[in-house]
Amino acid sequence: MSEKTDIILYKGVIGLDLMLRGHHLLCVHGFRGMGYSPEFVKKMSSVVEEIRDDSNDFQIKVVAALDDTCGACPHKGKTTCEANEDSNEHVLSMDHNVIQHLGLSEGTVYKKSFLVQLTAEKVEPNDLDLICKGCSWLPYGVCKEGISELREKYDYQELR
Numbered sequence: 138m139s140e141k142t143d144i145i146l147y148k149g150v151i152g153l154d155l156m157l158r159g160h161h162l163l164c165v166h167g168f169r170g171m172g173y174s175p176e177f178v179k180k181m182s183s184v185v186e187e188i189r190d191d192s193n194d195f196q197i198k199v200v201a202a203l204d205d206t207c208g209a210c211p212h213k214g215k216t217t218c219e220a221n222e223d224s225n226e227h228v229l230s231m232d233h234n235v236i237q238h239l240g241l242s243e244g245t246v247y248k249k250s251f252l253v254q255l256t257a258e259k260v261e262p263n264d265l266d267l268i269c270k271g272c273s274w275l276p277y278g279v280c281k282e283g284i285s286e287l288r289e290k291y292d293y294q295e296l297r
C-alpha cells in the first residue's frame with residue numbers, strides 16, 4: 138500500500154452514510170447521465186455529485202448486493218438484479234472483481250475519500266476490460282475516460 142493510501146486509511150471510519158456495491162465504485166467516475174430509467178439517472182446523478190464533491194467526505198459501506206442506487210432501478214427485484222436471467226450473477230461478479238482489485242472487504246465501511254483515492258491509485262483504464270467484462274456501458278468508452286481523468290487528478294501516471 139502506498140504512503141498516500143496509508144495516510145487516508147489512518148484517519149479511520151465510523152458510521153454509514155451510503156451503501157454502494159463494488160462495481161458502482163468505478164461507475165461513479167465515468168457516469169455521464171446515461172442509465173436504465175429517469176429515476177435511476179436522477180439517483181445516480183445525486184450519488185455521483187456527492188462522490189465528486191471533494192469538499193464533502195462521508196462513510197460508504199461497500200457491498201456485493203443491491204445498494205442505494207439499485208433502489209431507483211426498474212430492474213431491481215426483491216433481493217437481486219432482475220434485468221435478465223444472467224444479470225444478477227454478472228453484476229455480482231463485477232462487484233467481487235472490484236472489491237478484490239481494490240483489496241477491500243465486503244460489508245466494511247470506508248471513508249469516501251479513501252475509496253476514491255484508492256481507485257485512482259489501483260485502477261487503470263484498461264483494467265476495466267477484465268473487471269467490467271460484459272457490461273453494456275463499457276463499449277461507450279466513458280468509463281475508461283472517467284478513470285483516466287481520476288488518475289490524472291491524483292497525479293498517477295499510466296503504467297506502460
Ligand code: SF4
Binds near residue numbers: 165274275280
Ligand atoms: S463498464 Fe459498467 S461496471 Fe464498469 S465502470 Fe462502466 S458502467 Fe460501471
